[in-house]
Amino acid sequence: MDNTTWIAIISIILAGITTGFGTMGPALAEGKAVATALTSIAQQPDASPTITRTLFVGLAMIESTAIYCFVVSMILIFANPFWNYAIEQVAGK
Amino acid sequence: MDNTTWIAIISIILAGITTGFGTMGPALAEGKAVATALTSIAQQPDASPTITRTLFVGLAMIESTAIYCFVVSMILIFANPFWNYAIEQVAGK
Amino acid sequence: MDNTTWIAIISIILAGITTGFGTMGPALAEGKAVATALTSIAQQPDASPTITRTLFVGLAMIESTAIYCFVVSMILIFANPFWNYAIEQVAGK
Amino acid sequence: MDNTTWIAIISIILAGITTGFGTMGPALAEGKAVATALTSIAQQPDASPTITRTLFVGLAMIESTAIYCFVVSMILIFANPFWNYAIEQVAGK
Amino acid sequence: MDNTTWIAIISIILAGITTGFGTMGPALAEGKAVATALTSIAQQPDASPTITRTLFVGLAMIESTAIYCFVVSMILIFANPFWNYAIEQVAGK
Amino acid sequence: MDNTTWIAIISIILAGITTGFGTMGPALAEGKAVATALTSIAQQPDASPTITRTLFVGLAMIESTAIYCFVVSMILIFANPFWNYAIEQVAGK
Amino acid sequence: MDNTTWIAIISIILAGITTGFGTMGPALAEGKAVATALTSIAQQPDASPTITRTLFVGLAMIESTAIYCFVVSMILIFANPFWNYAIEQVAGK
Amino acid sequence: MDNTTWIAIISIILAGITTGFGTMGPALAEGKAVATALTSIAQQPDASPTITRTLFVGLAMIESTAIYCFVVSMILIFANPFWNYAIEQVAGK
Amino acid sequence: MDNTTWIAIISIILAGITTGFGTMGPALAEGKAVATALTSIAQQPDASPTITRTLFVGLAMIESTAIYCFVVSMILIFANPFWNYAIEQVAGK
């Protein structure tokens, strides 16, 4: 394989792994947070506005870590500086 | 193997792994959230509208991480920039 | 091995793995959801219509992640663009 | 080894793994669901018709993921398009 | 090694693994189900006919996943299409 | 190594692994079932005939999965069709 | 290495592994069963004859899986058909 | 491969892994913290200002570890001193 | 290495592993059984003769699995038929 191919392959691999595994943690954490929210509402229905507000802030914070992963995947597929450098090298050769 | 084949293989592998493993976390998280919702409804039937509404928002949020994985798989199979580059190279040769 | 064979092998491997492992999470999650539903019905028989309705929505949502995996497997076996490209290359050679 | 043998081997491997591991999740999930059903019946004998009905719907849903795995195994052994292609190639050579 | 030997070896390996590991899940699930049944009978002796009936239906369902694994092993040892093809090739050569 | 040796080795390996690991699940499951039976008898001595009867049916069902593994091991050691084929090939050569 | 040595080595390895790992499950299961028996006797001293009788039946059943493993080890060391075949081949050569 | 390519590949791999795995811990920790906050609010609604304030300080502290990972990934992709050195070496050659 | 050395090495390895790992399960199981016995005596001092008697039968049964492992190790070091065969071959050569 030539250099360009290697970089392409590695970019594909990491794009998949980063999203595939990196979303596991946030998903489980969100599941836990949502589950607790439901228990709390059932236990104290009067506090449900405070609970849902805190829940949404928390979910946004957790979702942000999933988005870091998705962003890295997208950068690796569509805005990869190493790939750009490599195809310039090939073009300029 | 030539370069095109390598990229095809790697794309197939990651497409499968990203979806196959990446949906594990969301599935478990959704199972947990649904299970808690049912417990909560049984415990406090009067709050069931609030609970189901919060549940559906939460499920949508968790499902979003599964969809990130599915999107990455579909991009790798049907809109893969590295693959497009490779078959252009072959065609132009 | 030639290129076509490699792509065939990898497609078979991932088709099996994606379904074989990807259905583990949903199965466990559904088992958890069903189990909780039964507990909840036993605890609050009057709420059983709400519980079973919420359960079926939840199961459908969880099943959807199992179906993503099955879809990817079927695409890899029967509608694989990389395989189609490869056998066209062989045919056109 | 020649190409046909490789495809045969890989198909055997995946057929075994997909069924062997893929049935683990459903089996455990069904065990959990059945166990909870028995607890629930013991706790609330009057609700046993609702419980067993919900149980059987749930078991069918969980069993469906085991069947996806078995279906993929059977396709790989008896209706494998890659294998058919390979033995046609050998026959036509 | 020649091709026939490879296929024989792989078939033996998978036959063992599929049964050896694939029966682990069902065994544990059945252990759990039986254990819960005993607890339930001790807790509510009057419901024992319903409990044992539900238990046997559940055990049959769980046993079915163990049987899928055993069936795949037996197919791989005694009715393996890839092996039949291979020894025909050898015989016809 | 020649082909016969390979098949012998693989058969030995799988015979050991299938029994060695495949009996782990049933053993643990039986331990759990027996343990629960003892707890149940201590809790409800009057129901001990029903409990022991259900226990023995359950143990037999669980033992069956251990026996599947033992059967596969014995087939691989003493009635292995691949080994028979191989030594016929050697004898007929 | 020649073929005989390979078979000897593999037999030694599997003999050790089958016993070394295969007794882990039964040991833990027996520990659990004994522990529960002691708890049950402490809780309900009057039922101790029934408990110890059920315990011994259960221990025998669990011990049987450990004995399957030990039997396979002994067969591999002292009554190994593949080894017998191999040294006959050497002797007859 | 030449040296530049190796450095590019390794940078891509670590950028993906650092973010993909490094966000798992913070995500789970945040999920736990949010979940406990909700439980606490439900249990003691009067203390909710103190709780949410402490929660946000804690989330910021935990998020900081996720950001360390993201920063290292970005440094490796866009401000990598080893990469800069390598392409200078290539340019100056 | 020659054949004798290989057999010696493998025998040493398995002797160590079989004892080293195979005693883990029994040790833990005995720890559990002893611990429960102590709890039970503390809870019901009057039943201590029955408890210690049942405990010693159980410990003997568990110890037996550790002894199987030790026996296999000793056979592999001091009464190994494969080693005897090998040094006879060397001596007779």
Add this chain to the structure above:
Amino acid sequence: MDNTTWIAIISIILAGITTGFGTMGPALAEGKAVATALTSIAQQPDASPTITRTLFVGLAMIESTAIYCFVVSMILIFANPFWNYAIEQVAGK
């Protein structure tokens, strides 16, 4: 690859791993500490000044272990004595 490249690669790898994995422990520990603080405040609102003060001292102590990891990463990227030695060797050559 030449020596400089090897050192660069290894430095990148360890920089990523040290931060990516080393922040997992602190993140989880902080999540646990924060969660307990919230529970404690809810349980004893009067002690909240003492609790938050102890919490912040504890978080600082835990964060210090995350910072050790980040410091090692930064040393490896920007103040690596081995790298400096290597590029001096290259420059002086």
Add this chain to the structure above:
Amino acid sequence: MDNTTWIAIISIILAGITTGFGTMGPALAEGKAVATALTSIAQQPDASPTITRTLFVGLAMIESTAIYCFVVSMILIFANPFWNYAIEQVAGK
């Protein structure tokens, strides 16, 4: 390496591993037994003679499995029949 060296190396490795890992199980089991003894004494100070006597019998039984491992290590270092055979071969050569 020559044969003697190989046997020396393997003996060192296994001596270390057998003791290093094989003492893990007994240590944990003894920790558990001691811990329960302390709890039981605190709960029922009058039964402390029976408890400590049963504890010491149990500890001796558990320690025996650790000693099996230590014995195997010492045999491998100081009374290894394979090593003795090997240095005799060298001396006699």
Add this chain to the structure above:
Amino acid sequence: MDNTTWIAIISIILAGITTGFGTMGPALAEGKAVATALTSIAQQPDASPTITRTLFVGLAMIESTAIYCFVVSMILIFANPFWNYAIEQVAGK
């Protein structure tokens, strides 16, 4: 690679791993200790001086194990005797 490079690489690797993994245990242990301190203060506010004093002694003790790891890393990077020996060898050559 020459010898100097090998030593440099290994030193970098171990410096990273020792700190990256070695701080995991202390971090979790400190998290646990802090969490329990907070629970204890909430439960018994009057004992808070004794609790915080014991906590700080304990944290210092735990932190010491993290510092052992950091010290080993720093020795490996900045005061490595093997590295000093190696560059002396190179300089003296």
Add this chain to the structure above:
Amino acid sequence: MDNTTWIAIISIILAGITTGFGTMGPALAEGKAVATALTSIAQQPDASPTITRTLFVGLAMIESTAIYCFVVSMILIFANPFWNYAIEQVAGK
């Protein structure tokens, strides 16, 4: 590498691993025993002499397994019979 070096390397590796991993079990077991002792003293201050005496006997017993590991490490570094044999061979050559 020559034989002496191999034996040196292996001895270093095992010395480190045996102590590094072999002290993990005892450390955790002692932590558990100490923790239970503290709980027991808090629960029954009058029994503290009996408890601390039993604790110290137990700790000594557990520490003995850690010392087995340390002894094996020291034997491997400073009184290694294989190393002595090897350097005698070199000296006598």
Add this chain to the structure above:
Amino acid sequence: MDNTTWIAIISIILAGITTGFGTMGPALAEGKAVATALTSIAQQPDASPTITRTLFVGLAMIESTAIYCFVVSMILIFANPFWNYAIEQVAGK
């Protein structure tokens, strides 16, 4: 690489691993012991002198296992007999 380098590398690796991993167990055990001490003080403030005294004896005992690991690391870096032998061999050559 020559022999000296190999010994240096292995010593570095084991020095790092022994400290990095070997301090994990003690750290966790100390965390557990400290945590229980705090709970016990909160539960029984009058017994705090006895508790802290027992705690410090226990911590010293646990810390001793961490120090065994640190001692082995320091011996491997600064007083390694194999390294001394190797550089003497080089010097004397």
